[in-house]
Amino acid sequence: MMKPLRKKHLFIWIGLAAIMPAGIISAWMARPEKIISEPIEKNNSISFTKVVKEVKTEKYSIRLLCNSDNSSCQLQYNSLVPQDLPSALLYRMMPGATGINGNELLGRIGERRTYQFDIPVAGRKSMEQQAFILYDFIHQQIIDTIKF
Amino acid sequence: MGVSYQAVGWNRQKKVYDWMIFAGCVTYLTLFITITLIYNRQATFETLLIRSTSTLAVLMLHIILAIGPLCRLNNRFLPLLYNRRHLGVTMCCIALVHGSFSLFQFHALSNTNPFVSLFTSNTSFNSLASFPFQALGFFALLIFILMAVTSHDFWLHTLSPRIWKSLHMFVYVAYFLVIMHVMLGVIQYETHPFLVILIGIGAFFLLLLHITAGLKEVRKDNIHFDKSLKGFVYVCEISDLQESRAKMFCIEKERIAVYRHEGKLYAIHNVCKHQGGPLGEGKIIDGCITCPWHGYQYLPQNGQSPPPFKEKVNTYDVRVIDSGVWVNPLPYPEGTERAGALIHATSLHQTAI
Numbered sequence: 001m002m003k004p005l006r007k008k009h010l011f012i013w014i015g016l017a018a019i020m021p022a023g024i025i026s027a028w029m030a031r032p033e034k035i036i037s038e039p040i041e042k043n044n045s046i047s048f049t050k051v052v053k054e055v056k057t058e059k060y061s062i063r064l065l066c067n068s069d070n071s072s073c074q075l076q077y078n079s080l081v082p083q084d085l086p087s088a089l090l091y092r093m094m095p096g097a098t099g100i101n102g103n104e105l106l107g108r109i110g111e112r113r114t115y116q117f118d119i120p121v122a123g124r125k126s127m128e129q130q131a132f133i134l135y136d137f138i139h140q141q142i143i144d145t146i147k148f
Numbered sequence: 149m150g151v152s153y154q155a156v157g158w159n160r161q162k163k164v165y166d167w168m169i170f171a172g173c174v175t176y177l178t179l180f181i182t183i184t185l186i187y188n189r190q191a192t193f194e195t196l197l198i199r200s201t202s203t204l205a206v207l208m209l210h211i212i213l214a215i216g217p218l219c220r221l222n223n224r225f226l227p228l229l230y231n232r233r234h235l236g237v238t239m240c241c242i243a244l245v246h247g248s249f250s251l252f253q254f255h256a257l258s259n260t261n262p263f264v265s266l267f268t269s270n271t272s273f274n275s276l277a278s279f280p281f282q283a284l285g286f287f288a289l290l291i292f293i294l295m296a297v298t299s300h301d302f303w304l305h306t307l308s309p310r311i312w313k314s315l316h317m318f319v320y321v322a323y324f325l326v327i328m329h330v331m332l333g334v335i336q337y338e339t340h341p342f343l344v345i346l347i348g349i350g351a352f353f354l355l356l357l358h359i360t361a362g363l364k365e366v367r368k369d370n371i372h373f374d375k376s377l378k379g380f381v382y383v384c385e386i387s388d389l390q391e392s393r394a395k396m397f398c399i400e401k402e403r404i405a406v407y408r409h410e411g412k413l414y415a416i417h418n419v420c421k422h423q424g425g426p427l428g429e430g431k432i433i434d435g436c437i438t439c440p441w442h443g444y445q446y447l448p449q450n451g452q453s454p455p456p457f458k459e460k461v462n463t464y465d466v467r468v469i470d471s472g473v474w475v476n477p478l479p480y481p482e483g484t485e486r487a488g489a490l491i492h493a494t495s496l497h498q499t500a501i
Contacts, residue, residue: 002419003369003401005313010362012320017355020327024351027331028344030276111192138254139269140278 053148079112093131165231169238176204194253201246208239210350217361226440233299240296247289281333288325291318369398380474396428399477407448412488414448415464450485
């Protein structure tokens, strides 16, 4: 290498030594507290049998299931056709929430299959009035709002 | 070595090198996919492909960037440098698989053009946590593709070494973009610091290597040669030079390689015409000074590549005074024949004393 080129290489790496640690540390510190990529599917191996409400569209069906004494409930999401999005997040709409982050994240919807999410019980009447949001986190837009 | 555009000239070393690259890639991908499937049985084919190729490309990029300084610090790494461009092209292809599948997975299944979607779906430029990291990867990939496409010697000759080298120095920009692509992308969804520690170690290792090697070169360049006589500068003793090997001296801003060969001393410009390799770190093979980087050859007495090749470097006058080696830093035009300085028996005797 010519001497100016050697110098250029050295200066570039000295510059990188200044900005790389700053970039890495800043990005690590900036991580959101709530990690949204991990699905929160609780007790999804057992399905409740009592169907409280059901909504069906061309693409999916959603059922609100409860156990016999209504002490526990589940939201069951079933993809009817392959999704036209790689993955989406399912939120339970919270009263007074502004923006998507104010809602409660239930989990991630990915490949075509049935998903079940435990949801808190707050009385049957309020259960039936609950609404859910299907959210595309890549494009950061609401795909659908599901109301029972 | 090529005089015109031709397909890559394969030799045994290149084939061995490429088979090793291939075997390494296959082993890594197999291991990554197997281990992922053991711990996450629900992982889809697309996810496995995107993640395995991304981690492999980042690993290869670190290896590629480490080869240069490792060679400057220790000659034993030179075989890795010989075919580094094949490693670079392979890394680019793997990064292209990652980029293509990511674009398809995240942007292709809508009415919007995937490339438009890539740049318009997320415009949170003012947020680190939601920064459009995919665009960083896209630009890094663009640089890798440009480098891979122009990696053949045809482009080196067509673009001129200066432009070619400047273009290929964009790899450092690409490296920074890749690191930030990872840090602002997958790391934002990670709770465990394992990945960030790996990235940190890789970056630290590369920074340390490059800066150490760079400072070593600066120290070499800053050695002063004070003793001069009628335009000649004293550089070393004859005994400091091994047979068919050279020593480099930075006199008046540029490096000169002084070779000892068959009882004579020759001095040529240290910079190879191919990619600027250090000719003084090579050795004389079959009567030709051979560049340690890619094997370009020059005759010691005139700095010309043997026919039919046309590369030429400057030559210099050398003198032997007693047991000392003296070099005139005034260069002769490239390819000028110089007889070389004869090493007398008395000089060797004085050296021995």
